[in-house]
Amino acid sequence: MPAFPDVPPTPPQAPPASTLRAALEAALAPGAVLSGDDVTGRDPGWHPDNLRAGLMVRPSSTAEVARVLDVARRHGASVVPQGGRTGLVGGTVSAPGQIILSTERLARIRQIDPDTRVAVVEAGVTLAALQDAAAAHGLEPGIDIAARGSATIGGMISTNAGGMTAHRHGVMRHRVLALEAVLPDGRVLSDLAPVIKAATGPDPRHLLVGAEGTLGIVTAAALRLEPAAPAHATALLALRDLEAVPAALAGVLRPDAGHLHAAELMTARHLAFMQEAHGHSLGPVGQAGGAYLLVALAGPAPAPLQEALEGLAAALYEGGAVVDALIATSGAQAERLWALREDTGAISQRFGGAAGFDVSVPVSALSGYIRAVDAGLAAVEPGLGAFVFGHVADGNLHIVLDRPEPFPEGLRQRIEAAIYGPLGAVGGVFSAEHGIGSKRVGHLMSRGDPVRLAVMAQIKAALDPDGLMNPGKVLPVAGA
Amino acid sequence: MPAFPDVPPTPPQAPPASTLRAALEAALAPGAVLSGDDVTGRDPGWHPDNLRAGLMVRPSSTAEVARVLDVARRHGASVVPQGGRTGLVGGTVSAPGQIILSTERLARIRQIDPDTRVAVVEAGVTLAALQDAAAAHGLEPGIDIAARGSATIGGMISTNAGGMTAHRHGVMRHRVLALEAVLPDGRVLSDLAPVIKAATGPDPRHLLVGAEGTLGIVTAAALRLEPAAPAHATALLALRDLEAVPAALAGVLRPDAGHLHAAELMTARHLAFMQEAHGHSLGPVGQAGGAYLLVALAGPAPAPLQEALEGLAAALYEGGAVVDALIATSGAQAERLWALREDTGAISQRFGGAAGFDVSVPVSALSGYIRAVDAGLAAVEPGLGAFVFGHVADGNLHIVLDRPEPFPEGLRQRIEAAIYGPLGAVGGVFSAEHGIGSKRVGHLMSRGDPVRLAVMAQIKAALDPDGLMNPGKVLPVAGA
Incomplete structure (x- = not known):
């Protein structure tokens, strides 16, 4: 259940489903295209609307990913990439007329180099699978999150995932050495050098980290590994x-x-x-x-x-x-x-999908921030409070309300003000590790640096002029 | 001395020097603009052509940097940013008609937060100054290079510097949490949240890392610090x-x-x-x-x-x-x-500015690579050899020839083939930590992923359509 109502994705005029399906089937290996109950009967993951498009492709290679984007462009259909569907901010919700691109068949660990401590893995590899493969060499990925069994490397790159060892090893952006990705126009960015250092100019690869599929589809990555402590x-x-x-x-x-x-x-x-x-x-x-x-x-x-x-x-x-x-x-x-x-699920089970927040706060400002949030919530409504926990070694707090959803709209806005308001004074950030998805587009627009947002829009327009890559996520839909 | 002849910067039609100087003087605080002997009498740093423009501005604030770029745009003059002038690839060489923008007066350490282990520093702060300030809190920047006394944080970000602890803490890209920068059109990207985690969409800031001033001027950064071992x-x-x-x-x-x-x-x-x-x-x-x-x-x-x-x-x-x-x-x-x-200077002193190379090689492939280079150089010319050393924990090798410059052009190309040729088979990279500058533009164009280069060109065209930011570095000059 989403904590707050999502901004719905706004697909452009959808082509007839049968036409689209036929074109995808012609472009991909047999069995790669699913529709109807084969899609909607699956586990939707964290968000109930993830599978609503009802049409899913499962490419097995980077070339097949490029062919999917080619079909999408020709038919004006937009594409929603999905990994483990563990995202908490509606980054993978889909709607009829869209194509879900699942990375489940891009699941090869291409290489582990124990000497250089680098792994080259495809986007659909789960974190747990990489952890196991690295452990065989006395190494670990340097990143760990509770959803390790389902979350995929491609999804973690696309949301710039964090987790509990970021204080020591950084976030996903700091783990990525090189990427392979299919750009919106079908070009393949292919730069998977399995080395630590490459000083070769500005790095467009880093635009894909945290882009949640809006600038292309990450198909593989070279990642740093760390010596694992026994x-x-x-x-x-x-x-x-x-x-x-x-x-x-x-x-x-x-x-x-x-x-x-x-x-x-x-x-x-x-x-x-x-x-x-x-x-x-x-x-x-x-x-x-x-x-x-x-x-x-x-x-x-x-x-x-x-x-x-x-x-x-x-x-x-x-x-x-x-x-x-x-x-x-x-x-x-x-x-x-x-x-x-x-086990953070225990709270939302008890409180009916209670609203969750994910903020970064300087450690020195942490207690003041938490006390301000407590006071702010009590002022919104007597008795309203929150559970607070998180990766405090890097200042990342998760805040879950002790009231079930749904909230009336006015109350929702006052609650958000109580939680996001005190961030400004301490240099905090309203989204630490879960991403923007469809849930926080409005917050990004109102809280992000306007110049940064304008540059993001310029780059989106340059790379995906038709807006076919995961529309409605991270950036507002053009013209909406 | 540059190892090999540089691609000369190609300034657009230069405005009269006196007009430009007067406009800059009107825009900046007294004493910020230097010309003539006040510029050319200074230590040029590593490259003899760094100060050749003969016109230098020393802004003291981000607003002054924006005013410099405004003057530059109005007069069609291009801008060459300079920090410690320690770069080894001609990234800061300048020519008459250009404006040198020195960051020497942007030298404040704005904040050190020992609890979150984050420093906010201006671009002109030297690495050594940051190391000292961090040490007072039992912390260190997690990056160390031999030029620590002169190299500035802005320059290290702009070249994506590496050094000897990259095997553990990554390169400069992995140390940067947030940036403040003036974009080519004068807009100020201002996103200096001093926290470890921020998952707020694709990050245009990362385009400035490694861009060597071609996409804007980095004025300040939030950097991760690490616990220092006593x-x-x-x-x-x-x-x-x-x-x-x-x-x-x-x-x-x-x-x-x-x-x-x-x-x-x-x-x-x-x-x-x-x-x-x-x-x-x-x-x-x-x-x-x-x-x-x-x-x-x-x-x-x-x-x-x-x-x-x-x-x-x-x-x-x-x-x-x-x-x-x-x-x-x-x-x-x-x-x-x-x-x-x-003390790598000992070699170039003995061998008259001997040519140097800076490559990344997977550790497992290292001995084979070095032996291939030795054999290749001997085949180019009997007796020709190289000194090899470097940050081998991350696979970064420096190679310095045992022959003085200059080489005839044909010999130069065969030497480069001997050193760069064997990289392809092992997944190595021709530029590990020194950057591209003016020296390696040709190599980047011939060895870089063509899609990546095309995306870089698209982004350059979107952000700096007039090509006024450090032309001739990293990217080829448009139309050249």
Whole structure:
């Protein structure tokens, strides 16, 4: 369920479905084109409207992708690329008359070079599949998100995905070394050099990162890999209050053993809810904190990491930032702690698709921001509140309301003002890692730098003059 | 001295110098405009033609940069941005009729946020100044190059600089979070959110990274910082031969203590030359290797790092990849070892501005590539050879010929074929970290992906239709 009503995609005058289907079938290998129940009977993924077009192509090669775009151009049909359909902002919703381009058959890991630590993979490879392939070489992709089992590399590139290790390894934009993509006019951008450094002028490839399919279809990418640490250790730190977050983060950033792998914030309310939802009471530590930091260290061996966590927790207790701590003594215990953080579905299940937000805030401004949001929501409506959690090592907060959808339009606007309003003063960003999709086009238009938006429009007009690539996403529909 | 003759910049019909100077003086603060000896009497930096325009503006603010571009447009004069003038590929050479835009007065560190680990700095800040400011917070920029004292952040962004820690922290493109820039038409792109994550659509800012001033002037940037390790330890590993490089790199990639900070290759010939040039004989270890790896680990304390290096060297000796090793026991000894690697000027001094190359090669293909280059050069002319060294942890090799300039044109082309020819088979790139400038435009045109080049030209035409931004660099001059 979308958190808020989407801007509907606005397809140009649609060609007759049968004509389009016949043209696609003639252009592609047998079995590549699906329609009717073969499409709508599938799992739509996160958004119920993802499969509404009812016509899906599944190209197996970059050449086939180019042929799909060729058919689309000839018939004036627009194209909606789809990977794992895990996107949270309606970036892959489709409508009748459009062509869904699924990357499910572009699923080869073309190369893993363990010496240079580079993978060349096709767009439809899932993050989990890449993680497994990299692990066989003692490597990891340097990016991790909860939807790892379904989310595809092409989708993660197209939304510039983030996740919990961005504080250390950057976001998807920082993982991409080179891309192969089919441009809207069918030209194939083919520049997959599997090396770390290439200083060869301005890089149009980077326009495709975060473009959500509006400037072309990413078909493959060369990605950086990182040495994987063989051991991890996890601790839940009960913080004095939200104001202790920067000190606690600084305290865990430079462990004596290994390195900080992840540091995830949960407010006290959020952890209390999750303990109840999971029937997993943490005892006194689960009630002692004014906020919680779930910390993972990574390194060569488990014992020194656990010792390091004990030392860091003790030092932070000494300094007053931490009031209690739970250091996981087994992998199973660590997993149960992580489930309290990663199972975000528990909230929306309880609160009927509660509205979610995804913001970036400088760490130093974080507690003030959260308190401003709490006050703002209470002012919108007494009793209205939010669950707050997120990848706090990089300042990324997720905010989920404790009220079911739908909201009347006026209330929705006041809620958005309560959440987005305080961002300006602290240099925050209204969209951190989920993307713009169809859900946040309006926010981008009202909050983005006008010059940046104008340049984006110039580039869109130059590369996709007919507006056939995922219209209605990221950029407003021309003339709409 | 440029390694090979440059493509000269081709300024459009130049306005009279006095008219241009008067217009600039009227637009800028007193003292911002220099001409005559005040320009040509300065240190030109790496390329003797950098200051040839003889007219320089030194804006102190983004608004002043916009006013310079406004004057330039009105008079049809083109603009050459300059930072530290340390570029090695003629990216800042200028000619009479052009305006040199120096960023020397855009030198403020606007903000360092130690909690989010982000710096907001102006384009003219040197890398060394940022390193110092970050060190005060226990942080570092995550990028380091030998020209750190002169090279500016704006220049490093514009050439997508690399350096010795790219294997761990990526290149400049991966360090940039947000940019402020003046576009060719005077619009100011202003998007300096000091946060790690922003998923807000395709990012035109990234077109400016690596554009060498051809798409606008970068005036400020938000950059990621990394936790700095307080201790380092250095070892020189004498390798059995070049074929041992991948095994040696894999061996030092995951130390028990700390992490790999840098791993730099020197061929046996290169180290022998440098020992002689510096009058610094390393004794038997300096002659034992078929190639050398200079390795630095970084971590919380020196003793465990040194122990880790001893253990890694012993294990690699056991496995046959290493035949001897020298572990620095003092900071002074480590510095002298690093000077053998970093003083690349010694070669060009001896060989009269010897031609240099800067390539990326997958690590697994490295020894084969170097041997192919050696054989190719010997086939071009008996006795012709090269010094090879570089940031081998990311596959970046620098190759400097052992013959003084100039070469006759035919010989030059055969030498380039010997060096660039073997790249194709291994997926290498002809320009790793120095950029394209005026020196490598021809190579980019003949070796770059034609679709990528066409898209670059489309974007250039859209953003700088009059071709006033650093013409002749990166992209061919329109109509030339």
